[in-house]
Amino acid sequence: MKFAVIVFPGSNCDLDMYHAVKDELGAEAEYVWHEETSLAGFDGVLLPGGFSYGDYLRTGAIARFSPIMNAVKQAAEEGKPVLGVCNGFQILLEAGLLPGAMLRNEKLKFICAPVKLVVENTGTPFTAAYDDGQEITIPVAHGEGNYFCDEATLKQLKDNKQIVFTYKNNINGSVANIAGITNKAGNVLGMMPHPERAVDQLLGSKDGLALFQSILSHWREKNAITS
Amino acid sequence: MYEVKVFVTLKEAVLDPQGSAVKNSLHHLGYEGVEDVRIGKVLTLRIDSSADKVEAVVQEMCEKLLANTVIEDYRYEIEEVVTS
Numbered sequence: 001m002k003f004a005v006i007v008f009p010g011s012n013c014d015l016d017m018y019h020a021v022k023d024e025l026g027a028e029a030e031y032v033w034h035e036e037t038s039l040a041g042f043d044g045v046l047l048p049g050g051f052s053y054g055d056y057l058r059t060g061a062i063a064r065f066s067p068i069m070n071a072v073k074q075a076a077e078e079g080k081p082v083l084g085v086c087n088g089f090q091i092l093l094e095a096g097l098l099p100g101a102m103l104r105n106e107k108l109k110f111i112c113a114p115v116k117l118v119v120e121n122t123g124t125p126f127t128a129a130y131d132d133g134q135e136i137t138i139p140v141a142h143g144e145g146n147y148f149c150d151e152a153t154l155k156q157l158k159d160n161k162q163i164v165f166t167y168k169n170n171i172n173g174s175v176a177n178i179a180g181i182t183n184k185a186g187n188v189l190g191m192m193p194h195p196e197r198a199v200d201q202l203l204g205s206k207d208g209l210a211l212f213q214s215i216l217s218h219w220r221e222k223n224a225i226t227s
Numbered sequence: 228m229y230e231v232k233v234f235v236t237l238k239e240a241v242l243d244p245q246g247s248a249v250k251n252s253l254h255h256l257g258y259e260g261v262e263d264v265r266i267g268k269v270l271t272l273r274i275d276s277s278a279d280k281v282e283a284v285v286q287e288m289c290e291k292l293l294a295n296t297v298i299e300d301y302r303y304e305i306e307e308v309v310t311s
Contacts, residue, residue: 057292057293058295061292061295062292065292094295100297101295101297101298103237103241103242103244103298104244104245105244106242106244107244108244108245108248148241148297148298149297150240150297173242173244
């Protein structure tokens, strides 16, 4: 399986993302500069965290118009797994690939800490290796992770089981403790916590590795690859 | 040539933590009559367009990029300016 790690000007978690899938997961990975227009040959797309375009105007608002985003949309429509972490999540929201928007953290503080998450849905390509209701520890690092959507959208998210991760204790004011959601089809996941920073016990937690293992297992099953 | 001011603010239904912090600060300064503070942004644009098109263009830009209508409202003022 080959992953594309999209690099925007201002991305700063691209190396961690590459390391997670290449070295810890053992899959193939390549950096793709945001000015590229094709994702042909890639089986999965990773949008890393950071501060694309310096968070100017709104987080993710300018990156969503990068040339590569048409190819990201196409990959999503084709059913390929697309994962956006932190700023990557914010870009997916601005691009309309996921519903809702991000606000400043309720207490206006940049939060950088390991947090407890609850796995709410294991029926996605990203979470099959977890147990339902499992508590995992994954670090967050954001100033704008206060997820907002209106009540009608929240109802849809709940009815379609699109809420995948919640904070055990609401750290930033997010609606319904939301830490990560998928699109309706389930192949696009956005989350504020950083699974790519939790892939080695040396760094405090490897609870994030199962997310990448889930993606790989799902791809192998889908393509009937047994090895 | 047109000079356009676009005002972007959080929707009424969306909590504005920055505005709340500023309101509290104003109360500490003794301005207890301040009931609400909302923080927004102003974008000033100069646009070369025609009278019949300028408003449609501004609205399109607001919808596409300048405001995120999930959380923000926008309004604009359009003024024709004479270029020398």
